[in-house]
Amino acid sequence: MALAVALAITCITLATCGLFVFHPWWFPSPISTLASRIDVQFNLTWIVCGILFAAAQLTLAYFAWHYRGSRSGAQATFSRGNNILEGAWAVTATVLFLGLGWTGYRLWAGFPFQGPAPGAMRVEVWGEQFAWYFRYPGPDGRFGPPHPDLMSDGMGNYLGLDRQHDLASRDDIVTTTLAIPVNRPVTLILRSKDMIHSFFVRELRLNQDLVPGRAIPIHFTATRIGRYKIICSELCGMGHYKMHADLVVMTGRGFQEWLRKKAEQQ
């Protein structure tokens, strides 16, 4: 039985480490420099955690077998503990964990605290049960005020814009797909009409809640052209599972063309 326990724990440890090393299921490729830096921090953490994982599990497995009571001449050795060893391990763990936290901190300090890069393109992201809408400010660079009392999905006025009376709203472009030009800093301003939703694009490694009553900015620069999925990752109701949209990263010229066509459709 002792051998079985040791073997089982060892196999689980090897299988787990193997799965992480060969990772048949893994993150998608990153599409921004920030995403790549996050991946570096992930890899550092995997290595540290992997070493601790293997060390602890294999020690457990070894002890369970080596100190089995069925071995001949088995005797327990009385010991109340070893405060020096315990203290040394506590200090080591503290340094290790805080060190890991420190490298993570330097990465964190790099993005949510910084304001947008100069010239960043601003796009509003609106979430509601169960759809995404995106608003571009148009040539005037200003977002018109949304009026909750005018919001009506049935009438197609998703964001409650009053294009008649609000000058800033006249050139706003509302779409159901988020298109952005490649290699251009972008600021998304996240807003919600009703519940808490969450904007999650795996390839950007970005995930931010949309909180009703707030406008939350996130910044990034996409470095690869392609079509990526935006999924809602905060439970928002019965249609949460189908609240998806597309993020399309285009060439600069392609984006201008796309935006022009969308403006015509408003």
Added chain:
Amino acid sequence: MPEAQILSALQPQAPRPFLRKYVFSTDHKVIGVQYYLLGFLAVGIGTILSVLMKLHLAWPQAAVPLLGRLWPLGAPGGVMTPEFYLSLLTLHGTLMIFFVLTTVPQSAFGNYLLPLQIGAREMAFPRLNMLSFWLTLASFMILLSTLFVGDGPPISGWTAYTPLSAVGSIAGPGEGLGQTLWLVSIAVFCVGSLLGALNFIVTTLLLRTRGMMMMRTPLTVWAWFISAILVLLSFAVLLAADSLLLLDHLAGTSFFIPAGLVVSDQLMTQGGGSPLLWQHLFWFFGHPEVYITILPGMSITSQMLSVFSRKPVFGYRATVYAFLAIAAMSFAVWGQHMVASGMNPSLAMSFATLTMVIAVPSAAMTFSWLGTLWRGKIRLTAAMLFAIGFVSLFVTGGLTGLLLAQPPLDLYLHGTYFIVAHFHIVMGAAGVFGIFAATYFWFPKMFGRMMNETLGRIHFWVTFIGVYCTFMPMHFLGLAGEPRRYATLTGARFFAPLQHLQVFISVAAFVTAAGQLLFVLNFLWSLRRGQPAAPNPWDACSLEWTVPSPPPRNNFPGKQPVVYRGAYEYSVPGAPRDYIMQDEPEVTS
């Protein structure tokens, strides 16, 4: 003085009728068993719910005819609707966290064993104790009633984030009456828990027998005591938050509802509140809550490893300090659940730093467990197997916590299956292993009979392999970015290659769930047909093993014991046996 009153109540009386003896009893042992049976029922229902959920995730079109007959709206033709899935998810989480993991390790085993382990004849407030149980049972019934009312249980998860849980039925099915009943159930549970915590704290502080200094008590006493303090402080906050949410939900207030909400094209009139306030209040409770669910299990593991290695706990004092450190810090890390919430990103850093630090006492505990095994004489009973399993699972789950503690990494992993894997391993697996270890260990004391060891070992193997097969692959679903709380995983193309992993997990879950029937059979069969148990079948040192199995009404026949030593005197050099009971005055060589 409380002792005098208790003693007078325990004088020999006329035999009590069945109802007074087994149903409306103030005997802490009966109440402990009642809590245990409630937990048993809750885990059974919670497991069935999870099996249904996994069935639906793996095969979304699968029809379960019974489901269709019982809930034609939720599962027309037996095929689950998305809202029904979310209802089951909400009930599953609520049942498992509150009625299994908070109730069994603390209220069931704690109530049964705390007075025995400290040499007391009863808890400090026996009638309050009875009230606590009946309130908990009432809470359970109210929660289950949501399955049979209106448009079903709420769909907002056990976390009940606002505004989804606050604005009423316009937010979705189950958000009207279902959510109201859920909130009432939680409020009643809070009151029952607070009264129970009061009992534990006063009992531990005032009713220890002569010689039972705090540093001589078993670690389980420390864990129950510290968990009770956590319950007192955190459940009070949950009760307050729950009350405010009930007001928003029923009385038109706006504690958690911001202005200008437009739900399904309808402009809401409530406004001026903050959805983030609910999260802060909930997680201020929620984080200590997870330590409440795990601290007793950690102490039980220490206990098992010591008894079945025939060695003292390696670093008893260090373990006590670790418990105290974990408990104190647990109130300062709640923001780790809110990294993507929109709160100030500076807060993410302070919470993250403390989260890293709280991992240190947990690492120290792991060191202590390994140290207890080191140079021991290990006996692999079923209880010991589950304790070893606990260590393995706690290491796994704890280390993924180091990832989640870092805000830039948590940003990606939050809301994915990685989180689901993490908390299931620490709570659903390790926490439950603590319960199993405790059951196999204390069943003889509680029911006077031994459980079947062979069945217990088979149960261990099925469960240990089963939980790793179920929850280890789940990490990879999360790394690939698959979100949690999705009723169906068909919306995005990247879900498709992950589906066979979902199927594997579901099959593993079914096998593991089925394996628990071995435990149920063993439990029920042993109640009637198990080998009669001696007072001390495991040769253990703590006071509960000095009395008959099961103990008499007043716990200690004759005088209360006097304690001369700690609870882990195994293999003491020069002693005649490899264990010395706590109430043995001197060792004769």
